[in-house]
Amino acid sequence: MAIGTRIHGYRNSVPRNIKLFGASAGAQRLVADILYEGPPNLLCDRVATEGVRLDLPVAGQVPNAVIVVHVNGEPVVSALPVLRTASMLSLVVIEANIDVIVPPAPELRALQGVADLFVTTSDWDFVAELVGNLAS
DSSP: OOTTOOOTTOGGGSOOOEEEEESSHHHHHHHHHHHHHSOTTEEEOSOOOTTSOTTOOBTTBOOSEEEEEEETTSOOOSOOOOOOOSSEEEEEEEOSOTTSOOOOOHHHHHHHHHOSEEEEESOTTHHHHHHHHHHO
16 A cells, blocks of 8 residues: 555545635635635535534534634634534634734634644645645
8 A cells, every 4th residue: 555545444534524614804715715626525604603613514514624714913704603613623823924923813812722723824825735634
């Protein structure tokens, strides 16, 4: 078996449903681009409802992982529920201007506290790569 190939029949060898959520305007544009080019197992909710879990099904599809993306310095577009999700929860904060680092919004700090994975990056392609690795 070649390195990097999946083992047939192994539990993690099936594509996972990945739910993407853009928490700011720039993140929503990035998520839209990824959804346009990505596989059919990518799910998206345009708006989060306060107090509602981010891992709720979309069109009957239950997500195996939820990725919340935010461009630091932009306002959070809707109230983010700070609830533990049943699926893996990742928070990716993109630093659009690495010369001026601003502290994350309070809504993101609370979500960071329950996330399984928290990444701060200046690489806009990171989200697409993360999705590609999880969704394939």
